[in-house]
Amino acid sequence: MSMTSYERVKAARSGDRPTGLDYIHGMFTDFLELHGDRRFADDRAVVGGIARLNGRPVTVIAIEKGHTVRDRMARNFGMPHPEGYRKALRLMQQAEKFHRPVVCLVDTSGAYCGIGAEERGQGQAIAENLTAMSGLKTPILSILIGEGGSGGALALAVADRVWMLENAVYSVISPEGCASILWKDANRAEEAAHCLKLTAKDALSMGIVEQVISETDLGTPVFFETLSHRVCCELERLSEETTERLLSKRYQRFRTIGQM
Amino acid sequence: MQLPQFLKPKNELEAGGRQSVPVHRDENEMTKQCPNCRRAIPLSLLWSQANTCPCGYHFRMNARQRINFLTDEGSFLEFDRELVGTDPLDFPGYGEKLETTRNSSGEIEAVLCGTARIQGQPCCLFVMDPYFMMGSMGWAVGEKITRLFEYAIRERLPVVGCTVSGGARMQEGLVSLMQMAKTSAAVQRHSEAGLFYLVVLTDPTTGGVMASFAMDGDVILAEPGATIGFAGARVIEQTVRKKLPQGFQKAEFLLEHGFVDAVVPRKEQRETISMLLKFHEGGDAL
Structure with missing residues (x-):
């Protein structure tokens, strides 16, 4: 039970974990994938579409790492390009128009660091998601199911509720990156992981997530059914709020984190 | 000394x-x-x-120098100068690092906020400091910027922001990451209120700051030659194992790719900023 922070980092990165699409198929019915950002391309690291949750239409967006080698390569190992974030934004704005709640499933080591990504405005794409999500007039629930890598994860997690799997991690920088910047030694990642307080328990105690999801039976039908039920109940509660109250609470949620 | x-x-x-006073050339200067x-x-x-x-x-210019250069003499009224954050992770060495930085820079945090006039035009102004932990954003930086936008909404003022940052302050972990969401939400409200936000990107503006309020301006200006990007050049080179193109992530590169409105040399900035502020006067009346 008492895993070290770095053991959890390894667990979160493990290829054996259920990925975004496993959650989509396990928790929702009638999933219909919608492709493309209408600007440049379809980023396969981000999967999105409309589905039903207990009969009710919702928009679901997931970062997908893939399982097989070929699939993982096609999905760029779950590292989205700007077009992935722009596709997500397009689907969220569509959800807003039709009053559908949004569920985001986040699992990425980070937004992709590449030449094309910079040329097409990786930072701008993330920035736009942050502002748009903070004002989106429909409930948003984000679940960190594996890796929550910095801005690339936050770009799908400016939500009314943020939940986190027991062995998921959420961090401003990878432990390796932190160790190499701070101590010029990427081999001290284990130490850095500890210092960064990136586990679900840490995030809960800092008020960054509301719930930690137990990984008992992870990936089984029972697991998805239970999670699906919890999400459904939460969305119902959030849907009862007036838009004004929903947005004001969302603002306060991030406004008060870290406050003394 | x-x-x-x-x-x-x-x-x-x-x-x-501010003025180019004729200066005595000293042989030993x-x-x-x-x-x-x-x-x-x-x-x-x-x-x-x-x-x-x-x-x-x-x-590069420190924040105080830049404020003195940009604003009308004596017009800058600083807000929240004493505001400091905690060490939320109890991060090894962070407390000492802050203390030495405070001593060497004479500043308390990596951003200065307040109200000012630029060629007579009133505005809220924030200026980040490259000499304070490379303008990294922790709780206090996020909080000062958020408060400034909230003040600007109440007083119906435009915001001018000069950014320089290595990104989120990793010693504050997730709390620093959340500042991206917090500041973005404040910018969004300011924008919803129909108010004008002008960004001046200076060298370097990267990481979590570039991926939040630095890219949210109604108008985005950049200083010539400034490095502006999400990921660091070294990280990208290691990832793609290719030589990066000439001028990659420079202000002119962003201009070419459509991510900044104009590259404006420093000596023209006061003029350009005040002109833009004037264009957006009376948005208020709506």
Whole structure:
């Protein structure tokens, strides 16, 4: 039970974990994938579409790492390009128009660091998601199911509720990156992981997530059914709020984190 | 000579250098080598030209210098100067690092916020400081910027922001990451209220700051040659294992790719900013 922070980092990165699409198929019915950002391309690291949750239409967006080698390569190992974030934004704005709640499933080591990504405005794409999500007039629930890598994860997690799997991690920088910047030694990642307080328990105690999801039976039908039920109940509660109250609470949620 | 004193401005010229006063050339005067033209530039000349080399190279500027340079004399009224954050992760060495930085820079945090006039135009202003942990954003930086936007909404004022940052302050972990969401939400509200937000990107603006409020401006200006990007060049080179194209992530590169409105040399900035502020006057009346 008492895993070290770095053991959890390894667990979160493990290829054996259920990925975004496993959650989509396990928790929702009638999933219909919608492709493309209408600007440049379809980023396969981000999967999105409309589905039903207990009969009710919702928009679901997931970062997908893939399982097989070929699939993982096609999905760029779950590292989205700007077009992935722009596709997500397009689907969220569509959800807003039709009053559908949004569920985001986040699992990425980070937004992709590449030449094309910079040329097409990786930072701008993330920035736009942050502002748009903070004002989106429909409930948003984000679940960190594996890796929550910095801005690339936050770009799908400016939500009314943020939940986190027991062995998921959420961090401003990878432990390796932190160790190499701070101590010029990427081999001290284990130490850095500890210092960064990136586990679900840490995030809960800092008020960054509301719930930690137990990984008992992870990936089984029972697991998805239970999670699906919890999400459904939460969305119902959030849907009862007036838009004004929903947005004001969302603002306060991030406004008060870290406050003394 | 003690380091803190050495780094503090010694005279009005160094602190702001608004007018190009004729300066006595002293044979023994200290010089700074320009990385562009390789000439040794006397400091007095540099300061009288707002830290730009005659060849056009823009040296970095600390926040105070920039405020003195940009704003009308005596118009800057600073907010939340004393505001400091905690060490939420109890991160090894962070407390000491903050203390030495505070001593050497003479500032308390990596951003200065307040109200000011730029060629007579009133605005809220934030200026980040490259000499304070490379303008990294922790709780206090996020909080000061958020409060400034909230004040601007109440007073119906435009916001001008000069960014310089290595990104989120990793010593504050997730709390620093959340500042991206917090500041973005404040910018969004300011924008919803129909108010004008102008960004001046300066060297370097990267990481979590570039991926949040630095890219949210209604108009985004950049200083010539400034490095602006999400990921660091070294990280990208390691990831793609390719040589990066010439001028990659420079202000001119972003202009070419459509991510900034204009590249404006420092000496023209006051004029351009005040003109833009004037264009957006009376948005209020709506």
